[in-house]
Amino acid sequence: MPARLRVADPAAVTAALAGERSTADLKLLTKHFLALLAERAPGTSVEVRVPPFAAVQVVPGVRHTRGTPPAVVELDADTWVALATGDLTWSAAESAGRVRASGQRADLSPFLPLTGGGLD
Template sequence: MMGHMAVILDKDLKRGHDALARWCADARRLAEGDASHGAGGQARLSLAPTLPRPVWAMAVRYSLFLLERRAPGPGVEVRVAPWGAVKILDGPESDPHNLTPPDVIELEPEVWLRLACGITTWAEEKDAGHISAVGERDDLSDLLPL
C-alpha cells in the first residue's frame, strides 16, 4: 500500500487493544468515582486517566485503526495529534474525481479516547468546544463509541 502510512503496525494490534482497554477501564473508574461525588457531566468532559505516554499512543492508534475499519474511505480525515490520523467515510459524491481535500476533524487524545470509550458523547464534547472540524461532516456520533 504505497502512500498510506498505517496508523498502527500489525504486530502492535494486541498492544493497542490492551492499551485501549486499559484506558477505557481507568477512565470508567474515574467517571464512576466522579459520579459518586456528584460531579456528573462536567467532570467527564475533563477526564483523562494518568497512564504512561506509550499507553496513550497505542490506545489512540488502535482506536483510530478501529474507526478506519468501521468506515473506510477518503472523505473525512480524523487527526489525533501527536499520535495519528486516518481517513474515513466516502468522499463527497458531487466530486467524481475526489480532488477536494477531505473534511478534517481534529481532537485532543483525551477527547478522542473519551468518545471512543463511550465516556462522553460527540454532542457533549462539541458543545464543550473540544472538537475542531472543518467541512460539512463534523459529526461521527454514528460511529462511536467504538
C-alpha cells in the same frame, strides 16, 4: 488503512485503559481507536487528526487527491479516547470546544462509540 494504524492487542488496550494513562498509553489507544474507526467507516472524505499521535482518513464520500480533505476533525488524545469508549458524547465534546470539526460529514457521532474497543 495506513500501516502504522493497527488494532492493538486486547490485553494491551485493557492495560492502557486502566488507571492513569502515560503518553505511551495514549499513543497506543489513539492509534487503536483510529484503526477501529477506519474499519467501521472506510473512506477518504474526513480526516481525523489526533496530534501528535496520528491521523486517518475515513467516511465514504467525496474523494480528494491532494491537500486537505473536504472535512477535518481535530481533537486531543484524551478527548478521542473518551469519545471512542463512550465516556463522552460527540455533542458534549463539541459543546465544550474539545472537538474542532469542519466540512460536510465531519460529524462522527454515527460511528461512536467504538463499542467494545476491540475488546469483544
